[in-house]
Amino acid sequence: xxxxxxxxxxxxxxxxxxxxxxxxxxxxxxxxxxxxxxxxxxxxxxxxxxxxxxxxxxxxxxxxxxxxxxxxxxxxxxxxxxxxxxxxxxxxxxxxxxxxxxxxxxxxxxxxxx
Amino acid sequence: xxxxxxxxxxxxxxxxxxxxxxxxxxxxxxxxxxxxxxxxxxxxxxxxxxxxxxxxxxxxxxxxxxxxxxxxxxxxxxxxxxxxxxxxxxxxxxxxxxxxxxxxxxxxxxxxxxxx
Numbered sequence: 295x296x297x298x299x300x301x302x303x304x305x306x307x308x309x310x311x312x313x314x315x316x317x318x319x320x321x322x323x324x325x326x327x328x329x330x331x332x333x334x335x336x337x338x339x340x341x342x343x344x345x346x347x348x349x350x351x352x353x354x355x356x357x358x359x360x361x362x363x364x365x366x367x368x369x370x371x372x373x374x375x376x377x378x379x380x381x382x383x384x385x386x387x388x389x390x391x392x393x394x395x396x397x398x399x400x401x402x403x404x405x406x407x408x
Numbered sequence: 409x410x411x412x413x414x415x416x417x418x419x420x421x422x423x424x425x426x427x428x429x430x431x432x433x434x435x436x437x438x439x440x441x442x443x444x445x446x447x448x449x450x451x452x453x454x455x456x457x458x459x460x461x462x463x464x465x466x467x468x469x470x471x472x473x474x475x476x477x478x479x480x481x482x483x484x485x486x487x488x489x490x491x492x493x494x495x496x497x498x499x500x501x502x503x504x505x506x507x508x509x510x511x512x513x514x515x516x517x518x519x520x521x522x523x524x
Contacts, residue, residue, distance in 0.1 A: 339511070
């Protein structure tokens with residue numbers, strides 16, 4: 295089996311601050327994802343990457359940047375944190391659709407902006 | 409674009425009674441698969457069921473679901489709910505966007521609370 299590791303688990307920032315979340319996977323999956331989880335809104339896709347150095351925008355990419363420097367890691371940057379924002383960010387990787395297309399998730403990074 | 413609609417908000421059921429969480433979808437893609445993910449408190453979402461075959465029942469951990477393309481549905485059911493089933497459940501649609509790359513669209517999630 296494999297694991298998705300997200301760091302940090304908890305992040306507290308100030309309004310306007312640039313904040314970066316990191317994700318590592320050892321599944322050797324090609325595709326990685328960043329989702330934002332909000333109560334009542336489900337999981338919304340921010341960015342995904344189908345291979346090293348590739349980036350694809352999801353439905354919620356505004357206000358975020360992402361970086362896929364190598365196959366095993368995928369970073370997400372909140373470019374300017376919004377006051378009183380609270381959210382959980384989930385990283386995932388997947389097998390290709392020709393296999394199962396299943397996503398494997400990390401435990402999440404919880405962001406609080408003061 | 410693709411969309412997934414599932415039972416809104418909170419579903420409460422008594423232990424031992426049946427439970428059903430609804431899921432319907434819209435997509436223009438032909439190559440598709442469906443998932444139910446479950447997220448227990450303070451844990452990562454994990455796959456509960458997967459199906460890509462029309463009218464075939466899929467089962468796992470006492471839960472079952474059948475993909476019905478004629479009605480665009482993939483409802484989740486269990487005949488006897490357990491306290492340990494209390495969790496957040498997501499229905500998700502996976503499409504092949506080309507180059508063998510998938511993209512999942514999730515519903516808003518349904519909280520299932522099973523009480524004694």
